[in-house]
Amino acid sequence: MCTRKRRYRSQGDALDAALLVGVERQRSAYRCPLCGHWHLTGN
Numbered sequence: 001m002c003t004r005k006r007r008y009r010s011q012g013d014a015l016d017a018a019l020l021v022g023v024e025r026q027r028s029a030y031r032c033p034l035c036g037h038w039h040l041t042g043n
């Protein structure tokens, strides 16, 4: 379930977070159909 994942308000927020931790090459953001927020793919 997505409840254990970090949620972002927008795709930009999610990608900014990925950038900060240096994983933007490995991850991308997707809009979650369950909560309507954005998560990063991967863990």
Ligand SMILES: [Zn+2]
Pocket (backbone or CB within 6 Å): 002, 003, 032, 033, 034, 035, 036, 037, 039
């Ligand atoms: Zn979600």
